[in-house]
Amino acid sequence: MTRYEQLAQSMAVEIRSGNLAPGARMPSLRQIIAQHGVSQSTVSRAYYLLEQWGLVLAEERSGYYVAPPANxxxxxxxxxxxxxxxxxxxxxxxxxxxxxxxxxxxxxxxxxxxxxxFPLSRLAKSLGQAARNVSPWSTVVDLPPGNENLRRQIALRYLRVGISQPADDIVVTNGALEALNLCLMAVTQPGDIVAVESPGFYVALQAIERLGLRAVEIPVDPTAGLDLDALAQALEKHPIRACWFMTNFQNPTGVTLSAEKKQALVELLARHEVPLIEDDVYGELHYAPNYPPPAMAFDRRGLVMHCGSFSKTLAPGYRVGWASAGRFAERVQRLKLMTTLSASIPVQAGIADYLEHGGYERxxxxxxxxxxxxxxxxxxxxxxxxxxxxxxxxxxxxxxxxxxxxxxxxxxxxxxxxxxxxxxxxxxxxxxxxxxxxxxxxxxxxxxxxxxxxxxxxxxxxxxxxxxxxxxx
Amino acid sequence: MTRYEQLAQSMAVEIRSGNLAPGARMPSLRQIIAQHGVSQSTVSRAYYLLEQWGLVLAEERSGYYVAPPANxxxxxxxxxxxxxxxxxxxxxxxxxxxxxxxxxxxxxxxxxxxxxxFPLSRLAKSLGQAARNVSPWSTVVDLPPGNENLRRQIALRYLRVGISQPADDIVVTNGALEALNLCLMAVTQPGDIVAVESPGFYVALQAIERLGLRAVEIPVDPTAGLDLDALAQALEKHPIRACWFMTNFQNPTGVTLSAEKKQALVELLARHEVPLIEDDVYGELHYAPNYPPPAMAFDRRGLVMHCGSFSKTLAPGYRVGWASAGRFAERVQRLKLMTTLSASIPVQAGIADYLEHGGYERxxxxxxxxxxxxxxxxxxxxxxxxxxxxxxxxxxxxxxxxxxxxxxxxxxxxxxxxxxxxxxxxxxxxxxxxxxxxxxxxxxxxxxxxxxxxxxxxxxxxxxxxxxxxxxx
Known part of the structure; x- marks a missing residue:
């Protein structure tokens, strides 16, 4: 724990215990610096945390006060x-x-x-080695779609479940979150309608909000998954431009669509020419022996944009994900170039090295x-x-x-x-x-x-x- | 050079030399595989490159043809x-x-x-060490605004030119490109008007296009820099919502605004309450002894959103930049969380380690x-x-x-x-x-x-x- 977190926590204890009552004035920055021998930035940061936690309120120019409970x-x-x-x-x-x-x-x-x-120290070894061995020119060559070795490794993982995905159509991103956002941008304009799950991952709702889109919610049954009849009706009723669904171990319910339902989903969307943004960041965390093939496996039209990540399976915080965006791959690649240029190049090489030599399956x-x-x-x-x-x-x-x-x-x-x-x-x-x-x-x-x-x-x-x-x- | 690049280059020589004339059919994938003993993906990738270079054209189902010159x-x-x-x-x-x-x-x-x-091998050392030493919990703690040590190092660099920038208001991003894009998103809505330089960096124009904004171009004199009179007139004439300017060693002219003009710019924009997105990625590459202070140094109102990066000065391809977004810092931080979550955490720690121990000034x-x-x-x-x-x-x-x-x-x-x-x-x-x-x-x-x-x-x-x-x- 850092210094400011310790400080914030000790103050939080004082507030929770009632030693500092709601409405009471908190000590000034100067008092705390003198008392604890910490720097000004430590105190500011601690107060920032306390504010975030809802324990104190800031009043401009007059300092901090203890907030009413659960403010x-x-x-x-x-x-x-x-x-x-x-x-x-x-x-x-x-x-x-x-x-x-x-x-x-x-x-x-x-x-x-x-x-x-996660195998963080083995990963660190791969990262250090890859960073030392990567060609200086990779800073130019590995621009989107991304590090070739990494894309080949990802393509190999697709191949293991029978999906033949050319490595050249995989775009490496800063985690799946960026992949999902880029895919959404690639197929929508402000004002468009997007189908999402209900309950569904709030990040999809935030992206829709941010891009000025509108959401149509399709019910998810906690045991059977997405309601395809409801989706079919929504597709008739609304000019839906894209769907954003999580087909494996859905967030928040944990439910997985059966292979039959995935196939039916892909066929339904193909009839309406509607792209599917498939969020599959948990698929590799299956307890049964095999990875449940994503909807992408049934796609013949390039309409499924499959988004994956190593953040949940291998390397949290490394921020490496990808999009296999079918017919939209080039558009996604260009959006990536225009918004964040590229994923970190030594990190891409490091993950590729781990996938090759680190023992990912184990x-x-x-x-x-x-x-x-x-x-x-x-x-x-x-x-x-x-x-x-x-x-x-x-x-x-x-x-x-x-x-x-x-x-x-x-x-x-x-x-x-x-x-x-x-x-x-x-x-x-x-x-x-x-x-x-x-x-x-x-x-x-x-x-x-x-x-x-x-x-x-x-x-x-x-x-x-x-x-x-x-x-x- | 990779295998496919070698292959592409040898085919490029054949085309440029005239051995393969415009309109001629290129060898099939199968022929090349047999002839060069390479894999199918190598050939596909090589053809992809040749297509990118405008040397061949693909015809669906019938293969590749030599393109007319400079297609x-x-x-x-x-x-x-x-x-x-x-x-x-x-x-x-x-x-x-x-x-x-x-x-x-x-x-x-x-x-x-x-x-x-760039000191890439010394950097790789810092990256490897940081990745090994970083706390596993940093994957949660270092979410935006970002690694605390790195933000402190950046704040120290500001302090060297007399700018007191709290580390807590610095948001670490995937390079300056992301910082600039997030700042633009933070202060505009589709349809808004943004002032840019002419000539100016095309990435600003691409961002404006992508976000559905409109551009007003303000002339840049190759020796005196931005025309402030023209900007003043534009501010009277148009409801400008933001400016995106490069104040030091501008891309493409290389010109730098004098300190007097920077101050006048900040005051002009303050009168109109218009935020300035200040792209300062080249500032540290000054030949004179001192860093020319950015416009941000004259800002008293929190209207300047200063964007910097290590990509041009230290670590190309690492993708670490930042925004000091003044009164918009929290909005930028939230946009970061919603779009790409965070910059790569071991990389942030690695750059911080280098800044502390690597000899950046040297x-x-x-x-x-x-x-x-x-x-x-x-x-x-x-x-x-x-x-x-x-x-x-x-x-x-x-x-x-x-x-x-x-x-x-x-x-x-x-x-x-x-x-x-x-x-x-x-x-x-x-x-x-x-x-x-x-x-x-x-x-x-x-x-x-x-x-x-x-x-x-x-x-x-x-x-x-x-x-x-x-x-x-």
């Missing part, structure tokens, strides 16, 4: 009430993510798995087993501690569970109370433009099981029966 | 003739850049300096001296070989020269003839929405001087007197 999310909710649904989502997402950033929190609401699950086997065991542990704790009748999904890959409670609850209220107790959850309303799913939460089981996590689930169980959390309508 | 740029020029000015620029830029990608070309039209000018001194000597060598060759009366700028930093010829010429024709002779130049029309500057070219002197470059300048001199290059109107 940040409530304020965000109030601010968004009068605005349009599409503007809401970012504020809501950021307020929840900021609150959950607090160090030391039990990260059940996080989007990331534990970094300890690592994947290990992480899949770990995640499966963690899923089972989480499922057990949910049965032990959460109210009877709670429905949970049983994903066959990835690291997200989706819960629906029998009695109506207010997931935002649960989120706020849980944060005060040092636990984050991802409340259902994050995953929809219309802020439904008040009765649902997403839990992350990407962290090694521990008594602390067990205890956190027990705390959630206790919170769920409190009147503030029960829905009032 | 690519002409085709692009034809395609763009009937379209709007803003759609033009990307096609024109890509056709010129693609043509100049040809390996072995004398890269006078390139936007990059020689990678050999390296900068060396590269500045090298570039200054190359500027002088280029200036001498221009005087020796190019037509009398050719005006050239004399930049005090960076690695671009701007030439204006006395007799009217067609810079696009010069570009095409030069490419056929293995020389790239950046024709003037690239640097303006209105495609003016037909009489100008930009030359890159970022490569160690050599007889080959001298000879290339001599060839340009010979081409400039040919009738195809003389303007006809």
């Amino acid at each position: 940040a999310p409530e304020a965000a909710a109030r601010a968004s009430a009068g605005e349009s649904a599409t503007v809401d989502i970012s504020e809501l997402v950021f307020s929840v993510l900021d609150a959950a950033k607090q160090p030391g929190i039990v990260p059940l609401g996080s989007a990331f798995p534990s970094p300890l699950l 690592h994947l086997k290990k992480i899949r087993l770990a995640l499966q065991a963690q899923r089972d542990a989480m499922a057990g704790a949910i049965r032990r501690w959460l109210p009877e009748g709670t429905q949970q999904t049983q994903p066959e890959g990835g690291y997200f569970l989706w819960l629906r409670f029998r009695e109506p609850i207010d997931a935002m209220a649960l989120h706020r109370l849980a944060i005060e107790r040092g636990i984050s959850v991802a409340p259902g309303p994050l995953f929809s433009v219309s802020h439904g799913f008040e009765n649902c939460i997403r839990l992350n089981y990407g962290h090694p099981w521990s008594p602390r996590i067990e205890e956190a689930i027990r705390t959630l169980g206790a919170l769920l029966v409190r009147p503030e959390v029960r829905a009032h309508d | 690519a740029p002409e085709a692009a020029a034809r395609a763009s003739a009937g379209e709007s000015a803003t759609v033009d620029i990307s096609e024109l830029v890509f056709s010129v850049l693609d043509a100049a990608k040809q390996p072995g070309i004398v890269p006078l039209g390139s936007a990059f300096p020689s990678p050999l000018l 390296h900068l001194k060396k590269i500045r001296l090298a570039l200054q000597a190359q500027r002088d060598a280029m200036a001498g060759a221009i005087r020796r070989w190019l037509p009398e009366g050719t005006q050239q700028t004399q930049p005090e930093g960076g690695y671009f020269l701007w030439l204006r010829f006395r007799e009217p010429i067609d810079a696009m024709a010069l570009h095409r003839l030069a490419i056929e002779r293995g020389i790239s130049v950046a024709p003037g029309p690239l640097f303006s929405v209105s495609h003016g500057f037909e009489n100008c070219i930009r030359l890159n002197y970022g490569h160690p001087w050599s007889p080959r470059i001298e000879e290339a300048i001599r060839t340009l001199g010979a081409l400039l007197v040919r009738p195809e290059v003389r303007a006809h109107d």
